[in-house]
Amino acid sequence: MKRDPQRPEERPEPPPRPLLSSSSSSPPGEAEGAELAAPVWIFGYGSLVWRPGFEFTSRKVGFIRGYSRRFWQGDTFHRGSEKMACTWGVAYEVRGEQIAASLEYLNMREAVLGGYDTKLVKFHPQEKDAEEPILALVYIATPQNPSYLGPASEEDIAAQIIVSSGCAGHNIEYLLRLADFMRYFCPQAEDKHLFSIEEALISILPCLYYTEESLEETASVPQKSKG
Numbered sequence: 090m091k092r093d094p095q096r097p098e099e100r101p102e103p104p105p106r107p108l109l110s111s112s113s114s115s116p117p118g119e120a121e122g123a124e125l126a127a128p129v130w131i132f133g134y135g136s137l138v139w140r141p142g143f144e145f146t147s148r149k150v151g152f153i154r155g156y157s158r159r160f161w162q163g164d165t166f167h168r169g170s171e172k173m174a175c176t177w178g179v180a181y182e183v184r185g186e187q188i189a190a191s192l193e194y195l196n197m198r199e200a201v202l203g204g205y206d207t208k209l210v211k212f213h214p215q216e217k218d219a220e221e222p223i224l225a226l227v228y229i230a231t232p233q234n235p236s237y238l239g240p241a242s243e244e245d246i247a248a249q250i251i252v253s254s255g256c257a258g259h260n261i262e263y264l265l266r267l268a269d270f271m272r273y274f275c276p277q278a279e280d281k282h283l284f285s286i287e288e289a290l291i292s293i294l295p296c297l298y299y300t301e302e303s304l305e306e307t308a309s310v311p312q313k314s315k316g
C-alpha cells in the first residue's frame with residue numbers, strides 16, 4: 090500500500106460549473122477551429138507534477154488555496170487546516186485533441202485506479218505578472234475513497250513509503266521527486282508535512298543521502314575481515 094498526497098480537508102468550493110460547454114455536437118478537438126477553442130487547465134500536486142503522462146500545450150508552476158497536501162492516501166496500484174492553506178504544483182494547459190485524450194487518460198489513472206474525485210479550483214500562477222487566477226481541474230482524494238489511510242505520524246508514513254512499490258515504481262521515488270520539485274521550483278513555499286516525511290525517511294535510510302559526516306563515520310568504522 091503506497092502513500093501519495095491527497096487532501097481530506099477542503100474548503101467548500103462553489104458548485105463546479107460545466108467544464109467544457111460546447112455547442113457543437115462533435116467531441117472536443119474535432120469542432121471547427123478546435124485549436125481556437127478555450128483551453129482546459131489541469132492542476133497536479135503529486136506524481137502529476139513530474140509524470141503527467143499526457144500531451145499538453147504549456148505548463149505553469151503555481152498554487153491553489155484552501156487545500157493542504159497530505160500523504161494520507163494509500164494506493165495498491167501505482168506506488169502503494171483552516172488558515173489559508175496553499176498547495177503548490179504544476180498546471181498543464183491542454184487544447185484541441187489533447188483535451189479528450191488527457192481527460193480520458195487521467196480518468197483511468199486518477200479516478201478509476203486512484204479513487205480521486207475531480208474538482209474545479211482557482212490556480213494562481215507563480216509568475217509575478219500573472220493576471221487573474223486560472224480555473225483548473227484537480228484530482229482530490231476525500232476520506233470516503235477506498236484508498237484513504239488517514240492521518241499518521243511522519244515517521245510512520247516514511248516507514249510505509251520505504252516498504253511500498255508498485256507497477257509505476259518505488260514510493261521512495263515518488264516522495265523524493267516531489268520534494269525536489271518543491272525545493273527547486275517553489276523554494277519560497279512551505280510544506281512542513283512533505284519535508285518532515287522526507288527527513289524521517291532519510292533518518293531511517295541514511296544511505297539515501299551521503300553527507301560529509303556519514304561518509305567520515307563509515308570510513309572510521311573498522312571493516313570486519315572476511316573469512
Ligand SMILES: N[C@@H](CCC(=O)N[C@@H](CS)C(=O)NCC(=O)O)C(=O)O
Nearest residue numbers: 133134135136137167168203228257
Ligand atoms: N492527484 C494527485 C496525485 C496523483 C497521483 O499520484 N496519482 C497516482 C494514482 S493514485 C499516480 O498516478 N501514481 C503514478 C505514479 O506514482 O507514478 C496529483 O495531482 O498529482
